[in-house]
Amino acid sequence: MNRLSKRAIRILTSDLRKLVPMRRVPDQRPPALSPDTMVHVGEKKTESVNLHVADYGPDGLRELTTTSVEECVAFETKETPTWIQVVGLHDVNKIGTLLQSYGIHPLVQADVVNTKQMPKVDSFDDYLFVVMRLLAPDSDGHGVIVENFSLLLIDKVLITFQESPTMLFDPVFARLRNEHSRSRQNGCDYLMWALLDAVVDNYFVVLDTIEGEVERFDALVLEQTHSMDPGPIHTLKQQVFHLHRLIRPAREVAAALARGDSGLIRDATLIYLRDLYDHVIHAIEITENLRESAASLRDFYLAAVSNRMNEVMKVLTCFATIFLPLTFLAGIYGMNFQHMPELGVRWAYPALWGVFVVLTVVMLWIFRRKRWL
Amino acid sequence: MNRLSKRAIRILTSDLRKLVPMRRVPDQRPPALSPDTMVHVGEKKTESVNLHVADYGPDGLRELTTTSVEECVAFETKETPTWIQVVGLHDVNKIGTLLQSYGIHPLVQADVVNTKQMPKVDSFDDYLFVVMRLLAPDSDGHGVIVENFSLLLIDKVLITFQESPTMLFDPVFARLRNEHSRSRQNGCDYLMWALLDAVVDNYFVVLDTIEGEVERFDALVLEQTHSMDPGPIHTLKQQVFHLHRLIRPAREVAAALARGDSGLIRDATLIYLRDLYDHVIHAIEITENLRESAASLRDFYLAAVSNRMNEVMKVLTCFATIFLPLTFLAGIYGMNFQHMPELGVRWAYPALWGVFVVLTVVMLWIFRRKRWL
Amino acid sequence: MNRLSKRAIRILTSDLRKLVPMRRVPDQRPPALSPDTMVHVGEKKTESVNLHVADYGPDGLRELTTTSVEECVAFETKETPTWIQVVGLHDVNKIGTLLQSYGIHPLVQADVVNTKQMPKVDSFDDYLFVVMRLLAPDSDGHGVIVENFSLLLIDKVLITFQESPTMLFDPVFARLRNEHSRSRQNGCDYLMWALLDAVVDNYFVVLDTIEGEVERFDALVLEQTHSMDPGPIHTLKQQVFHLHRLIRPAREVAAALARGDSGLIRDATLIYLRDLYDHVIHAIEITENLRESAASLRDFYLAAVSNRMNEVMKVLTCFATIFLPLTFLAGIYGMNFQHMPELGVRWAYPALWGVFVVLTVVMLWIFRRKRWL
Amino acid sequence: MNRLSKRAIRILTSDLRKLVPMRRVPDQRPPALSPDTMVHVGEKKTESVNLHVADYGPDGLRELTTTSVEECVAFETKETPTWIQVVGLHDVNKIGTLLQSYGIHPLVQADVVNTKQMPKVDSFDDYLFVVMRLLAPDSDGHGVIVENFSLLLIDKVLITFQESPTMLFDPVFARLRNEHSRSRQNGCDYLMWALLDAVVDNYFVVLDTIEGEVERFDALVLEQTHSMDPGPIHTLKQQVFHLHRLIRPAREVAAALARGDSGLIRDATLIYLRDLYDHVIHAIEITENLRESAASLRDFYLAAVSNRMNEVMKVLTCFATIFLPLTFLAGIYGMNFQHMPELGVRWAYPALWGVFVVLTVVMLWIFRRKRWL
């Protein structure tokens, strides 16, 4: 049974390690380049960058999936809201061409292809640039994918950028295809909210999983503290802290959007963004609780080990303290002196046994009184 | 006696676990739905949703208990203040109908039926939406019920929402039925305060119970640290931290109400809301003290275990250090060498006893001086 | 000597427990009552509530001690400043009558008789309500009395409320009786400051006592860490934290008064109130230092116990490590094999002693090099 | 060598104790007196209070050292800037006369002679009152003098107050005597800055010394953790925390001056005061680093002791675990049973030795694999 739970811990730990990837990708940006030169920072991929365009309005929805920027720009009409979903950030030229056709500042262009960019909101006269972190369970459900998700709100166009394809936004697409949905009736700012809300909703899915792990761990530690290795607790704590740091910057982003400083967001959408802010606060609240729980777990582990050591110590002390004088006495009468009067006494041996028993009883009584046994 | 107190701790711990339910209810909201679609999040119940309507004024009080929204809306008169108490949130259609008849925003409707919504105040032009956490001792007095309590203040109507029936608001009802009470003379904003005050007052009832538990625990730990298991201390700390997190958001809510930004709250009511804020601050102050006490308890426990181990260690060391050389000497003269001149000496055996006694006395004196005994 | 200091610690601890009373008085307010109904919260007393009225001005001072509210109100003249000192809060009717005659809001009336009210300043159009905590050494000088002290500044009248008689304000009275004192020349706002200053000055008296205790403790711990029980350190820490929480809210009160928002405080008095604020900040600074010292004391205690354990451990290890092989060797030659050639060798016994000595010296040298001895 | 470093620590500790005096001077202010009565709080001295007056301007410098206030006031001319340096605060009458001649508020007068006054800036219409803490190495270079330094800036007069003579301001005097120096060209506000800058510069001298001590300590702990007493580390931490608390309030003072709210400070001087603020921030930064280092040192000490204990434990365990079975076997063949067939076997004794060797080798191999040795 003990062996079983040891294995359980090992599995748990390996799961944890997969859960939130903590490996840093070294910053591959060549320092000699001007900082507003577009350089893709992140894993290089060979697949082509995909563009999914959806031109929609109360009257209809036109969709196009392409890999050509020209096709995409030609497809879009200026009158109705359009969502351009860019999947893949490694083709710097293509993305540069797309962004230049909308007159985006070079620094923003560089930020779009930098997959290590911190979450932020940059408000310009003509457009709004938002970077958020996207957390989603990976395909086999044991790990978590952490990517950047950035978007540009340009009046009637919303361009979103993501590194790899994800099913996260499928429900948003579904609602867009439904002609009675609010998404169809509203502009790009509402769509932006719907997408960010989908992102934040997935924080909860991830947090729920981690919360379950922490609880499973808590139960494990409470149940069998003796033979436990502190490694998994350390890993858990690091994971939870890492998660907290991943989610925390979302607060600033949501707060900036909810303040509604940008003219591109209509007043009717502000209430939705304030709701988004509430959700982000809730997510951060959960991570803070997780941090506290993980820290508390470690403290408890230390206390449990200390307590265990204390108990073991007491047993050792009692045994040693009882047997040391007895063995000494036995040693005495094992000596080979020629003149040891006790050795010849008939009742000496049984008497010594009596002494042994009395000594033991007295010591046990003392230990009992001191509550060592 | 020791056994008794061990049992006491076990009972205490099981009580603690019941006190504040820490199990997360998984968020059952289907992620594919639009976030402003009303979905009941929480335990599904089969009982019907109850509406209790009280239309009151200085001149009279008319009451109605119904399960039909139509009856409820028909019963209410626009001229006098009305309190609609909704008990049960699982019938989304019914609540939706009620809220739509007052023109409430879909997002607020969704928040009303989401029992995991964080406490907040949302101020709109025509209405004020308040979510608070309701903590109350449960029926058998050992645990705590934690629910959301939300209310909508719409000029002359106050709609309150709660998940399960509670006796918490009975005193408010009683005062409403008393025709000379201030509640009857004042509008819905005063009633809102009276209800929120009842909610906050019950925080103190719960906190009082927990404070008593912490004190009982503190006494227990001070009294018998030797054989104590760190588990209950860990659980206590987790509970108190959880409680703190439950109550903390009330501060923002009370502060927002006391600022009186909403036009729906009359100036005469503001002093009452400021008083509410004072009470909330007091409650949070208490939870912070509890947090500190619980953390301190753990530290003390660790110190006590360390100290205990130190004492046990010293006894072990003294015993071993005294008996090891004595036993060695006894071993020497137990050897069977043919040529051991001491063995033939007449006074050798009593002389050795002398050596034993002297050695023991000297070592005891050393330990005494080093304050090990 | 050891026994003596153990007793010293015991006395110290019992003193500490008395110093700041940490027992909560359960909130006796019946939850069914409206929150603005006056209910006395606190110890019920049987003595009558005393009113001491002092009507003063540059030209004279008229005093009256009575138990009748009517007499008190009749005695007071509207032209000159008057101080009404109410001692005892348990007679709700009497205090209610007094306050109603000055048109005080019901909520403030309820706060006056609530002895568990947190310190605060409430500014109204016609009056200013201040609640402060009063800390004073008790009659036998070993404990501390903690009470609320509240006051109402109503233009030309200052009403102060305290639970039990205290000599704290005697110097203020003395100055009022001196016809050349500033108190006589100034109005009620100056008197309010004089009273609050007397309250804060007594914080320092209490803090001075506690500071002395902490220092005495620090010296005790530094001197004899071996046989010390962590209980008193835990108690000391709890006491100091409790004290900090008692004094901390005074900061907000003093700050609010020093800002001088109320029209009832003349500009000439503001400089005095700013001085009061300085004093409060100083008092809080001292409690924060005490907190740090108490926390540091605990850390040091743990370090000292660890260090002690380490030393004891090393002695045990050295002794065991030296005697175990020696005893083993002695055991070898105590065996009764018929064919043990060494036993017959003449110089075997002294040679073995040589081995014993060499072994011991070598091991001592090793321990010396490893700095275990 | 070990003994030597023990002595080094002892010296270090005694130095540390002297470094920053932590003894509280009990507040000797009689509580019955009005708080704005001037009472000297601090050590009573018998020497006379000295006044050094310097009336200066671009054209010349006139100096006077006197003990008479009348002489001092008569000497000063209203047209040119004058610095009155008051050394010694115990003669309340003399200082009161001086301050009254400049129309200083009684509360400020009381603050001047209170040597326990916290650092602060009080801005009045006609004058500015500044209190700072003065830290300077004492005459024998091992300890630190901590005093209050307060000053009054009254348009064309600067009065400074200090408890005891110090050479701290000699460089400022020297620059004042140099007719081409900026001090001579500028007014009292510039002089005020020069003096405060001299005060803050001496913080760095003290901090430099303490920083050296901390580094020396760090090296000592890293080198020889085994036999170290945690006392000095505790003392060091307390000292550093105390120092931090002494210097911290200077931030508020410097910030208030740098904001330049007072009309008595010319705009040209503001840049100097902002520089002063930078220096104070730097000093506080250093104390914060020292706090962290001291706290880290304690943590490291605990870790080192733990590690040490672990190593000692392993050695003890290995020895005991090897010799316990061997000794048991030797004990077996030391028994006196008449029928023990092994005893008669010729090769039994060497065979047993073989068993001893094999057992030992196997156990050593196991410990090696478990990395205990």
Add this chain to the structure above:
Amino acid sequence: MNRLSKRAIRILTSDLRKLVPMRRVPDQRPPALSPDTMVHVGEKKTESVNLHVADYGPDGLRELTTTSVEECVAFETKETPTWIQVVGLHDVNKIGTLLQSYGIHPLVQADVVNTKQMPKVDSFDDYLFVVMRLLAPDSDGHGVIVENFSLLLIDKVLITFQESPTMLFDPVFARLRNEHSRSRQNGCDYLMWALLDAVVDNYFVVLDTIEGEVERFDALVLEQTHSMDPGPIHTLKQQVFHLHRLIRPAREVAAALARGDSGLIRDATLIYLRDLYDHVIHAIEITENLRESAASLRDFYLAAVSNRMNEVMKVLTCFATIFLPLTFLAGIYGMNFQHMPELGVRWAYPALWGVFVVLTVVMLWIFRRKRWL
């Protein structure tokens, strides 16, 4: 293998010590001098101070490297932007002459040559003074150079100051030499940004190295906690804390620049400075994570040692507890009493072996059940 990793740790530690130099350079400023006198604080060097001047514009670039201030000032034209790079700060006169020719305030002149100046932004009417910390890997790639980098933006001139030559700004020079680069098209404010951006970019290079070390360490500790010395962990923590303190002040500097209060920074440059602020925030975020990781590492180390000790303790206890009674029994029958009936019994010896085996099995079973083995 164990020995190998011990060596690995030793190398790691020595690397760490070199990484961030923590030795304080004592402040060599003579305290008797006026604080606005220029005094070089830092290492004295003998090489001449170098000035590199680059006068550039869209039309061309003129460069000059000289050691003469006069040449430099003569070379610069007022119409086009000019960058004067000053390398070496020890020649106070030369730098003073240069700064006076631009009318820089004496205090700023003093700050320029003070290499211990804290990072800050000082905004004047005609110029902007910025101090930043420059972190760069040193020539052999194992350590880090920490210097101050200050700059003065004076409308059409940018003067930068650095202590020693560095290749950090080579890419900026390269872009300046490229006639189509943005640097050439823009003014000095853009160049200032480019330089500060190069500085901040190098923070990441250093942080990346340290992050790698921390991860390497984390892996090492997880792998082999038994024989590890806490020294390197302590050093690592100190290093990381030191690094955090070095980088932290950059936040205030970047924030002040991004606010764009100075009229010398054009609006078009503000977006670049806001990007700089983002980068600084990111760098600080990383150092905070490193702090947390280092602190967590120490906690984990302590937990691992505790756990280890617990395990060792249990083995010791089991062994001692099994062998103590057995050895005692063997001792009994080694006694030389004449009347010990058991000794003559034929099956006594094998029976005793039976007792030995049964005792051992029972005790092993007990330990197994208690999960000590």
